[in-house]
Amino acid sequence: MEIYHKLAELLGPKAVLQDEPLYQHTTYKIGGIADYFVMPRDIQALRMTISLCKEYGLPYYIIGNGSNLLFGDRGFRGVIIQIFHNISEVKLEGNCIFVEAGALLSKVANVALHHHLKNLEFASGIPGTFGGAVMMNAGAYGGEMKDVIESVRVIDRQGEIKTLELEELEFGYRRSILMEKPYVVIDGILRLEKGNYQEIFDLMEEYKGRRTSKQPLELPSAGSTFKRPEGYFAGKLVADAGLAGFQIGGARVSEKHCGFVVNVGDATAADVVALMEQVSQRVEEKYGVKLEPEVKLVGDF
Numbered sequence: 001m002e003i004y005h006k007l008a009e010l011l012g013p014k015a016v017l018q019d020e021p022l023y024q025h026t027t028y029k030i031g032g033i034a035d036y037f038v039m040p041r042d043i044q045a046l047r048m049t050i051s052l053c054k055e056y057g058l059p060y061y062i063i064g065n066g067s068n069l070l071f072g073d074r075g076f077r078g079v080i081i082q083i084f085h086n087i088s089e090v091k092l093e094g095n096c097i098f099v100e101a102g103a104l105l106s107k108v109a110n111v112a113l114h115h116h117l118k119n120l121e122f123a124s125g126i127p128g129t130f131g132g133a134v135m136m137n138a139g140a141y142g143g144e145m146k147d148v149i150e151s152v153r154v155i156d157r158q159g160e161i162k163t164l165e166l167e168e169l170e171f172g173y174r175r176s177i178l179m180e181k182p183y184v185v186i187d188g189i190l191r192l193e194k195g196n197y198q199e200i201f202d203l204m205e206e207y208k209g210r211r212t213s214k215q216p217l218e219l220p221s222a223g224s225t226f227k228r229p230e231g232y233f234a235g236k237l238v239a240d241a242g243l244a245g246f247q248i249g250g251a252r253v254s255e256k257h258c259g260f261v262v263n264v265g266d267a268t269a270a271d272v273v274a275l276m277e278q279v280s281q282r283v284e285e286k287y288g289v290k291l292e293p294e295v296k297l298v299g300d301f
Contacts, residue, residue: 003036003052003056003058004016004018004036006052006056007036007038007049007052007079010045010048010049010052011038011039011040011041011045011049012041015038015039015040015041016036016037016038017036017037017038018035018036018037019033019034019035020033020034020036020037020080021033022034022037022066022071022075022076022080022299023071025037025063025065025066025080025082026063026066026067026069026070026071026222027065027066027067027068027127027220027221027222027223028066028069028070028071028220028221028222028263028267028272029220029263030070030071030073030220030263030267030268030269030272031070031071031072031073031075031269031299032071032072032073032074032075032076032269032299032300033075033076034075034076034078034079034080034299035075035076035077035078035079036058036078036079036080037079037080037082038079038080038081038082039081039082039083039085039086040081040083040086040087041086042086042087043087043100043186043187046081046083046087046155046184046186047155047159047161049079049081050081050155050159050184051159053078053079054159058078058079059076059077059078059079060078060079060080060081061076061078061079061080061081061298061299062080062081062082062083062131062184063080063081063082063083063084063132064082064083064084064101064102064104064128064129064130064131064132065084065104065127065128065129066084067127067128067129067132067222067223068128068132068136068222068223068294068295068296069222069295069296069297069298070222070269070272070273070295070296070297070298071269071298071299072269072297072298072299072300072301073268073269073270073300073301074299074300074301075299075300076298076299076300077299077300082102083100083101083102083129083131084102084104084129085102086102087100087101087102087186088100088101088102088103088104088107088129089103089187090103090107090108090111092111092115093189095117095191095192095193095194096150096189096190096191096192097111097112097117097189097190097192098187098188098189099130099187099188099189099190100130100186100187101129101130101131101134101184101185101186101187101188102129102130102131103129103130104127104128104129104130105123105124105126105127105128105129105130105133105138106123106124106125106126106127108120108123108130108190109121109123109124109204110124112190112192112200113197113200113201113204116194116195116196116197116200117192117193117194117195117200118192118193118194118195118196118199118200119143119147119148119192119193119195120143120148120190120192121141121143121200121203121204121207122139122140122141122142122143122144122207123138123140123143123145124204124207124208125140125207125208125211126138126140127223130185130187130188131184131185131186133145134149134152134169134176134178134185134188135176135178135179135185136174136175136176136179136294137171137172137173137174137175137176138174139174140207141207141210144171145171146166146169146171146176148190148191148192149166149169149171149188149189149190149191150165150166150188150189150190150191151163151164151165151166151188151189152164152169152178152185152187152188152189153185153186153187153188154178154183154184154185154186155183155184155186156181156182156183157182157183161186164177164183173227173228174227174294214256214257215256215257215260216254216256216257216260216262219254219262219263219264220262220263221254221260221261221262221263222261222295223260223294223295224259224260224294225259225260225261225276225293225294225295226238226259226276226279226280226291226292226293226294227291227292227293227294229289229290229291229292232287232289233259234259234291235257235258235259235260236258237283237287237289237291238253238258238259238279238283238291239258240286240287241279241282241283241286241287243258243279243282243283244258246275246278246279247264247275248271248274248275248278249266249267249268249270249271249274250263250264250265250266250267250268250271251263251264251267251268251271251272251274251275252264252275253275253279261275261276261279269297269301270301273297273301276293276295279291
C-alpha cells in the first residue's frame with residue numbers, strides 16, 4: 001500500500017485508482033486489471049509520477065484515450081498513466097498551434113478549422129491523442145504528422161524536458177525515434193498555413209464521409225490492425241485471402257473493411273491475438289507478404 005499512498009499524496013486520492021479494469025479505457029473495450037491507474041493533473045505531476053515509478057521499480061505505461069492499443073486479459077502489473085483530459089491544452093500561436101500530448105487530434109483539427117488553418121484536415125477523424133500520433137507518425141488520406149510538426153517536447157530518461165526538432169524525430173511510415181527512445185511526449189508545435197474556411201471544412205467532411213462508408217466505426221476496434229506493407233494494402237490482402245468475416249471467439253475480421261479486427265461484443269485479448277496471427281499466417285502463405293501489427297500490445301497476455 002505504500003506506493004498507493006505515495007501516488008495519492010502526489011496526485012490526490014481521486015486521481016489514483018486501484019485494480020482498475022482497462023477495458024473501460026480503450027477503444028477496443030478489452031483488457032484486464034491494472035494495479036494502479038493514475039491521472040496526473042499537469043506536466044509537472046506527470047514528471048513526478050514517472051520519477052516515483054522509477055524510484056519504486058514499478059513498470060508504467062502512458063495512454064491517451066486508449067486507441068491503437070490492446071491490453072492483455074491479465075492486465076498490467078504496474079501503473080497506467082492516463083494523460084487524456086487533464087494534459088490536453090490547445091492554443092493558437094500565429095499560424096502555429098501549441099498542443100499538449102493528451103489533446104485529441106479531432107479537437108486540434110477543429111481548432112485549426114476555426115482559425116482558417118489548413119493541412120491538418122487528414123487528422124480530423126483519427127481517434128488518438130497528439131502524443132500517440134506523434135510517436136507513431138499517424139496519418140490518413142495522404143497526410144502524416146511529419147508534414148505538420150515543427151517541434152516536440154519530451155521527458156527524457158533522466159526526467160528532464162528537452163525539445164526535439166522535426167529532423168531529430170526521424171519520422172518514417174508509422175514510426176519515429178520516439179518509439180525507440182525512452183522519451184515521453186508532453187507537447188509540441190504544429191506549423192500550418194492559412195487557408196479558406198469552406199475548403200478546409202469541405203475536405204474534413206469528405207474524409208468523414210469516406211470513414212463512415214468504409215470503416216466499421218459501429219464496432220469497437222483499435223483502428224487499422226496491420227501496417228500497410230510496401231506496395232500493397234493490408235485490407236485488400238486479407239480480403240483476397242478470403243478472410244472477410246473470419247472469426248475467433250469475439251474477434252472478427254470486419255466485412256466492411258478487412259484491415260480492421262473488431263470486437264463483436266465479448267472478445268478477449270487472446271481472441272484478437274489469435275485472429276491476428278491466423279490472418280498474418282494465411283496472407284503470408286498465399287501472397288508471401290508478412291503483415292506487421294499496427295496495434296500495440298500492452299500488458300500481460
